[in-house]
Amino acid sequence: MNQLRWDPTLREWVAYATHRQDRTFLPPAEYCPLCPTKPGGFPTEVPRESYEIAVFENKFPSFSPDAAEPEEPGSTLTPTAAGRGVCEVVLYSDEHGSTLAGMSQRRIRNLVEVWADRYEELGSLDYVDYVFVFENKGEAIGVTLHHPHGQIYALPFVPPRPKKELEAARDYRENNDGRCLHCDLLAQEHEDGRRVVAKGEQFTAFIPFFAHYPFEVHLYARRCAPSLTDLDAAERDDLARVLKQVLMGYDALFGFSLPYVMAMHQAPTDGADSSGVAHFHIEFYPPNRAAEKLKYLAGSEQGAGAYIVDVLPEKTAETLREAVERAGS
Amino acid sequence: MNQLRWDPTLREWVAYATHRQDRTFLPPAEYCPLCPTKPGGFPTEVPRESYEIAVFENKFPSFSPDAAEPEEPGSTLTPTAAGRGVCEVVLYSDEHGSTLAGMSQRRIRNLVEVWADRYEELGSLDYVDYVFVFENKGEAIGVTLHHPHGQIYALPFVPPRPKKELEAARDYRENNDGRCLHCDLLAQEHEDGRRVVAKGEQFTAFIPFFAHYPFEVHLYARRCAPSLTDLDAAERDDLARVLKQVLMGYDALFGFSLPYVMAMHQAPTDGADSSGVAHFHIEFYPPNRAAEKLKYLAGSEQGAGAYIVDVLPEKTAETLREAVERAGS
Numbered sequence: 017m018n019q020l021r022w023d024p025t026l027r028e029w030v031a032y033a034t035h036r037q038d039r040t041f042l043p044p045a046e047y048c049p050l051c052p053t054k055p056g057g058f059p060t061e062v063p064r065e066s067y068e069i070a071v072f073e074n075k076f077p078s079f080s081p082d083a084a085e086p087e088e089p090g091s092t093l094t095p096t097a098a099g100r101g102v103c104e105v106v107l108y109s110d111e112h113g114s115t116l117a118g119m120s121q122r123r124i125r126n127l128v129e130v131w132a133d134r135y136e137e138l139g140s141l142d143y144v145d146y147v148f149v150f151e152n153k154g155e156a157i158g159v160t161l162h163h164p165h166g167q168i169y170a171l172p173f174v175p176p177r178p179k180k181e182l183e184a185a186r187d188y189r190e191n192n193d194g195r196c197l198h199c200d201l202l203a204q205e206h207e208d209g210r211r212v213v214a215k216g217e218q219f220t221a222f223i224p225f226f227a228h229y230p231f232e233v234h235l236y237a238r239r240c241a242p243s244l245t246d247l248d249a250a251e252r253d254d255l256a257r258v259l260k261q262v263l264m265g266y267d268a269l270f271g272f273s274l275p276y277v278m279a280m281h282q283a284p285t286d287g288a289d290s291s292g293v294a295h296f297h298i299e300f301y302p303p304n305r306a307a308e309k310l311k312y313l314a315g316s317e318q319g320a321g322a323y324i325v326d327v328l329p330e331k332t333a334e335t336l337r338e339a340v341e342r343a344g345s
Numbered sequence: 346m347n348q349l350r351w352d353p354t355l356r357e358w359v360a361y362a363t364h365r366q367d368r369t370f371l372p373p374a375e376y377c378p379l380c381p382t383k384p385g386g387f388p389t390e391v392p393r394e395s396y397e398i399a400v401f402e403n404k405f406p407s408f409s410p411d412a413a414e415p416e417e418p419g420s421t422l423t424p425t426a427a428g429r430g431v432c433e434v435v436l437y438s439d440e441h442g443s444t445l446a447g448m449s450q451r452r453i454r455n456l457v458e459v460w461a462d463r464y465e466e467l468g469s470l471d472y473v474d475y476v477f478v479f480e481n482k483g484e485a486i487g488v489t490l491h492h493p494h495g496q497i498y499a500l501p502f503v504p505p506r507p508k509k510e511l512e513a514a515r516d517y518r519e520n521n522d523g524r525c526l527h528c529d530l531l532a533q534e535h536e537d538g539r540r541v542v543a544k545g546e547q548f549t550a551f552i553p554f555f556a557h558y559p560f561e562v563h564l565y566a567r568r569c570a571p572s573l574t575d576l577d578a579a580e581r582d583d584l585a586r587v588l589k590q591v592l593m594g595y596d597a598l599f600g601f602s603l604p605y606v607m608a609m610h611q612a613p614t615d616g617a618d619s620s621g622v623a624h625f626h627i628e629f630y631p632p633n634r635a636a637e638k639l640k641y642l643a644g645s646e647q648g649a650g651a652y653i654v655d656v657l658p659e660k661t662a663e664t665l666r667e668a669v670e671r672a673g674s
Binding site: 094227 | 348350351352353354355356357358359360361362363365370407417419420422423475477479480481486487488496498500504505506507508509510513514517526527529530533553554555556557606607608610628630638639640641642643644645647648649650651652653654655656657
């Protein structure tokens with residue numbers, strides 16, 4: 017059952033997916049459903065003895081291509097809709113114990129192709145308005161399966177956070193002679209330099225001046241490319257390179273594999289023109305504020321939407337930049 | 346150091362409070378800084394041998410009354426401001442091991458007076474635009490001190506979530522002959538009835554049709570009162586009564602003291618008229634989706650702002666209503 021309900025107080029859709037309550041929860045490694053199927057072993061999600069990168073539809077999807085019209089009719093005030101969309105799982109490797117940071121640059125480069133391919137194909141579906149590529153990593157984030165994987169939600173609406181960002185960029189463009197908000201932010205970060213964490217030929221990673229998490233990193237395309245599909249071969253190469261640098265830096269930061277949320281923000285696929293408004297970038301939110309301490313989204317963040325951060329971005333960027341250099345040398 | 350920085354992509358302030366990184370973190374019970382000071386013992390935050398309810402300024406405040414103008418000047422794109430405000434701690438009891446659910450109705454009634462008093466006094470400060478009363482409960486929410494307490498943030502801006510809610514209610518009012526969005530939502534919940542969890546004379550608790558968390562409860566004033574200070578004595582009595590019912594129901598739900606975020610939404614204190622727009626209510630977000638399973642705010646929620654819920658509000662409301670009845674009998 018995939019159903020949407022409208023929240024008229026926050027003016028956003030909430031998605032219900034009632035079969036997900038019983039989804040596989042931290043199985044022991046030998047029963048991992050994302051590993052290759054071993055000869056004579058139980059059948060996993062991948063009916064092969066090995067694989068490089070694999071993509072398949074999530075067995076417990078938050079949105080489904082054949083979602084029915086909801087039985088619950090709702091009202092004018094609180095309408096409902098079918099939770100129509102596509103949820104895919106992207107397996108980074110068939111090695112159960114590996115992580116994205118540990119993949120070769122070549123494999124990450126292949127992943128960029130996979131992400132671009134899925135963005136294009138899912139985005140072309142008439143009921144998909146936004147393709148959201150992301151990864152939840154680590155038990156602190158609530159992952160239910162350890163095998164290295166990311167996810168893609170092809171959504172029937174532009175979700176609230178990218179929507180807010182796009183609206184801000186659209187207003188900025190209108191009030192600033194057509195300039196791109198993200199290009200101007202990136203220029204400011206380059207000029208200042210204190211928060212830049214890694215810099216490639218085509219991509220820059222930095223902790224934003226207004227970071228919501230101590231070690232939040234934004235990885236921006238230097239050129240104003242709206243989406244993954246707009247990146248040329250050299251840009252894709254550099255994305256793979258700088259992405260790996262950031263991830264290795266994260267793991268060097270405290271000397272353990274750092275949990276994080278990775279979220280890609282790019283152009284919606286709703287048919288609206290978002291050139292000069294959408295600017296492809298990846299955002300990382302690691303929950304750690306120190307090796308042993310997590311930042312929780314509690315009353316202030318959940319109830320008021322007000323983020324409190326214990327440390328300035330200039331300080332965390334310095335620490336993370338050193339970790340990136342250490343990991344790369 | 347209390348500093349605000351403007352995020353132009355989400356168009357909201359982020360607060361930095363750099364002394365908080367070293368705040369007291371889950372001390373053993375005998376070193377609890379919120380317990381009364383024992384004769385000959387170490388001095389706690391309360392220099393008394395016992396107390397009923399106590400309120401004092403947070404030693405590690407996210408906002409401070411004497412915050413200086415930030416050294417970091419920011420830019421037109423990303424301005425900064427002093428993190429001026431007041432952060433108070435509200436101790437519910439001097440019994441270290443108790444919880445709000447375990448307090449007598451009489452004490453909760455006194456707490457309502459305390460909350461109303463603080464709302465009025467803090468709200469009257471010229472630099473305070475919003476008084477946010479909340480509680481983080483349980484290690485799953487990230488509490489750093491177990492002693493039963495809530496918090497109050499007197500903020501120099503209307504924070505993003507209440508702001509969004511107020512804007513929605515204002516637009517609704519303009520487009521619907523001056524009707525209150527929250528009154529209409531409450532009427533709908535009363536008429537339907539399936540999601541009502543507890544009903545007093547003046548207050549109703551329900552799981553909203555569009556709940557973002559499985560056991561999210563909204564506790565609404567039946568009358569369109571903008572804030573705590575607008576509640577008359579009978580309403581305050583009933584608030585204490587229904588609040589206790591909900592909290593006892595929460596603890597009966599899985600047979601343990603349920604973690605939650607409790608957040609009060611009411612009229613801003615920025616001088617703008619919000620009658621018919623602000624409608625006093627309390628929202629609870631418990632992280633549990635089952636006894637042993639937590640709902641995490643991960644990629645979809647943090648990176649896209651899209652909430653996915655595994656169970657329908659009609660179902661969880663039925664379970665919680667039974668727990669409320671069980672606890673009350």
